[in-house]
Amino acid sequence: MMNRLHATRACALSVLFATTVLAGCASPEPRYYTLAQGPAADATAVTPAVPATEPLWIEVAPVRVPERLNRPQLVVRDTRGGSDAGLKLLDLSRWSSPLPDEMRDALSQRLQASLGAVDTYQQGLADVAPVYRITTEVVRLDADVGQRAGATINWTVRRLPDGKVVSGRTQSDLPAPGEVDAVVAAYREILSGTAGEIAAGVRSLGR
Template sequence: MMNRIHATRACALAALLAATMLAGCASPEPRYYTLAQGPAAGGASVATPAAPNTEPLWIEVAPVRVPERLNRPQFVVRDTRNGNDAGLRLLDLSRWSSPLPEEMRDALSQRLQASLGAVDTYQQGLADVAPVYRITTDVVRLDADIGQRAGATINWTVRRLPDGKVVSGRTQADLAAPGEIEGVVAAYREILSGAAGDIAAGVQSLRR
């Protein structure tokens, strides 16, 4: 009888140890981040309604073109370990909430709609409105050193349709990004806000 009790306790202890080891070996869940701001995260429209009897300002914000090395679910940051300033590192536990080209497009659209009181016609089937200010952007550089800095260089073009008049420019910034990945996200958001401001000025110059 005593041997059976000891055997039962031994089995229970072994099961507890196995469960503890499995829990300790479980992979941590990744965290997801967005470049959108406020309640419009996820792509919701933040356009300011046009005043009565006025024509809305129509914009079309295309997906942002990014270098293939950055077009990944994971954050890509500079790998400065062991003095390797030229290397890149994937942060598997820090990921974008949507593909990076769409994430950046939605963030720019959100800011442009808010600042211009515009309506983004992208994928809305509004083909008969005019003029439309088509906005394309190319990310030349997007990099960060965790806990230190984050920077970007973004080329952008605004084309007024249907006449095709164009204005283009470049937004470039390097900002402090203290803390962990949250600091990088905050810096990227600020850089995108600056790019949206530059693009909005370009749109306004074509309206004159």
């Protein structure tokens, strides 16, 4: 009887040990990030100062992003290479949707708020003709985790139907001390600045 009790206890301890080992070997879950403004963001960035009685119809086209950046993971500079730094994929830090969608949605959100506009692309309003079509292209989006984050974004606003165009380039580098959260926060700030410049372009065409 005593030998059987010892055997039962030994078996239970073995199962417990195996479960603990498996739990310790489990891969950590990735964390997902978005470039959209959250409820805790600066209210002036997401709420129009004066509500528009008649919405301004815009169309924010999908953002063109270099293929090297179009990954589920955040892509940052690998500073271990010194001056010849390459790129590093952060497997545990991922975008909540494809990067072109993240950037398009973030710009659309900010433009709709600052202009009192409605994005026909986002709303799926196929029967409404937009007054302004906005296209953007990411030339550079990079970061050194714990140090800085930067971007270069080309943008164009085309007024329809006469085709008058205004274009520009937003270049920004911001400090991003801390970890990945600081990098994403810097990217959000850069997109807010880009949206501000685009909004100014829309207003210049409306004069």
